[in-house]
Amino acid sequence: MENFWTSNKPISGLRHFVLLNKKKENNQITFLMVSVLDAAIYLEISYEELVNSNNWEEGWIDLPKGESITETYVRHKSLHKDEQNNEVFVSHDSLFNIS
Numbered sequence: 128m129e130n131f132w133t134s135n136k137p138i139s140g141l142r143h144f145v146l147l148n149k150k151k152e153n154n155q156i157t158f159l160m161v162s163v164l165d166a167a168i169y170l171e172i173s174y175e176e177l178v179n180s181n182n183w184e185e186g187w188i189d190l191p192k193g194e195s196i197t198e199t200y201v202r203h204k205s206l207h208k209d210e211q212n213n214e215v216f217v218s219h220d221s222l223f224n225i226s
Contacts, residue, residue: 128178129185132160136182139168140200143187146177163187164196165204 134142141162148159150171158177162168177183 131163131185131187132177133184133186133188133190134182135184137197137199138162138170139203140197141165141168142190142195144170165200168200 128146130146132144132146134144136142138144139162141164143163144160145163146158147161147169150157150159156174157171158174159171160169160177
């Protein structure tokens with residue numbers, strides 16, 4: 128499975144994400160995805176949403192800056208600039224675990 132993904136629609140104004148963790152509970156597989164540009168922008172999605180929908184493309188698609196970082200993100204960051212970032216924790220078997 129590819130670790131780098133591009134959302135076909137902006138999520139909080141961003142489109143490039145990395146798959147950090149895979150979780151399996153009750154025969155349901157979900158993935159923790161985080162934005163490549165802002166670790167405060169992350170989501171948990173199902174296998175079906177990631178792989179079987181038309182919402183995601185494997186790999187990072189080369190997009191013009193205005194399409195990969197939208198005004199929605201710029202406004203979001205200006206409104207939330209004083210808030211603390213949430214931490215994203217990476218499991219031991221993640222490719223991105225460097226500890």
